[in-house]
Amino acid sequence: MSKNFAAATKERQNRQLPNIRVLNREELAKLMAQLGEPAYRASQLHRWLYSHQALDFDEMTTFGKQLRQKLATSWTIRPASLASAESETLEASPALAPPTAKFLIRLEDGELVESVLIPSEERMTACISSQVGCPLRCSFCATGNMGFRRDLAASEITDQVFLLDAEARKRHERGLSNIVFMGMGEPLLNLDNVFESIATLTEAEYRFSISEKKITISTVGLPAEMERIARSGLKTKLAVSLHSADQSTRERLMPVAIDHPLDRLTEAISSWNALVGQPVTLVYMLLEGINDSPEDARKLVRFAKRVLCKINLIDYNSIVNLRFKPGYSDVKNKLIQQLLDAGLHVTVRKSQGAAINAACGQLATSHRRK
Ligand code: SF4
Known part of the structure; x- marks a missing residue:
């Protein structure tokens, strides 16, 4: 049998075997117990998969040949892979910051998600997805x-980070410093897998290891889940997409707000402040004629004064949806002044990646349309 034929046969067989990376830590432990192995073998297997990022059971040299064979008979290892990459040109990048790059990531069932690499002088941030689509x-x-197509498995979340870390090292000669769950999907609707992925990404002594404090979870503001994170003891940051402090405007922008009115959101943020001892970031995307009037600013001030928060104003990328337009800069400046006069902490972000539609789920959308 030729070498290629043998490889192809192996690959065909492998395709029919389940991917071991869909198992979470608990399931890896059960698997090892079923194989009659001591508990520490499950930790070793986890380390091989997510620290060494082994692609073949034969690499797992701390396991005997028999165990490696047993695993290879029933499982394969198939991480997510890069499907395409798109970079901003230097000219399109705000204030000539290093160019943002957007990656389309292929999952093993052929679904696609996007992740964005945002370099700056001080940081190297990966913006990652938690769901395929969003409900x-x-x-x-x-x-x-x-x-909405489906939730991502924890390993599909960690794979995005590993892929972007490798790209960051290749393109900028430094690895990731920050991770934000702001890509496709609402992370709080896939919280078990988000927790599991964070546990792996922050595992001390793994090849990739990052502090919880360098991770930001972004949400539309789901109160029960926000309280669950706060109670979990995680030290990650939280960003809440507010976009309007007027209930009916918020409902128009974000239908989920109908079930979670602003008063309940205020309670959840206050409880986050009390339990975690940290402010949340209120993300406010300026939309012309929708949330940028002096009255909108007054409502935002009233809301923000009731909790411990910072406000992050961002520009809207109008390519996403032509019904909405970014706020005019003089209107924006007046609004910023109103917030500053009220003593609020405000940061203004140019939406990096606008030139490649990296602001919001666009790559996967346009790919699907094709
Ligand atoms: S902005 Fe809304 S619809 Fe879009 S990914 Fe976030 S939660 Fe989902």
């Missing part, structure tokens, strides 16, 4: 318009 259908969001 929440915010009216300004391309991902929301795609509908």
Whole structure:
């Protein structure tokens, strides 16, 4: 049998075997117990998969040949892979910051998600997805318009980080410093897998290891889940997409707000402040004629004064949905002044990646359309 034929046969057989990376830590422990192995073998297997990032059971040299064969008979190892990459040109990048790059990631069932690498002088940030599509259908969001396909497994979340870390090292000669769950999907609707992925990514002594404090979870504001994170003891940061402090405007922008009115959101943020001892970031995307009037600013001030928070104003990428337009800069400046006069902590972010539609679920959407 030729070498290629043998490899192809092995690959065909492998395709029929389940991917061991869909198992979480607890399931890896059960698997090892079923194989009659002591408990520490499950930790070793986890380390081989997510620290050494082994692609073949034969690499797992701390296991005897018999165990490696047993695993290889029933499982394969298939991590997510890069499907395509797209970079901003230097000219399109705000203030000539290093160019943002957007990656389309192929999952083993052929689904696609996007991740964005955002370099700056001080940071190297990976913006990663937690779901394929999103069920929440915010009216300004391309991902929301795609509908919901499925949750990502924890390993599919960690794989995005590993892939972007490798790309960052290749392109910028330094690895990731920050991770934000702000890609496709609502992370709080896939919280078990988000928790599991964070546990892996922050595992001390793994090849990739990052502090919880360098991770930000972004949410539309789901109170019960926010309280669950706060109670979990995680030290990650939290960003809440507010976009309007007027209930009916918020409902128009984000239908999920109908079930979670602003008063309940205030309670959840206050309880986060008390349990975690940290402010949350209120993300406010300026939309012309929708949330940028002096009255909108007054409502935002009233809301923000009731909790411990910072405000992050971002520009809207109007390519996503032509019904909405980014706020004019003089209107924006007045609004910023109102917030500053009220003594609020405000940061203004140019939406990096606008030139490649990296702001919001667009790559996967356009790919699907093709
Ligand atoms: S903005 Fe976030 S929560 Fe809303 S539809 Fe888009 S991905 Fe989902």
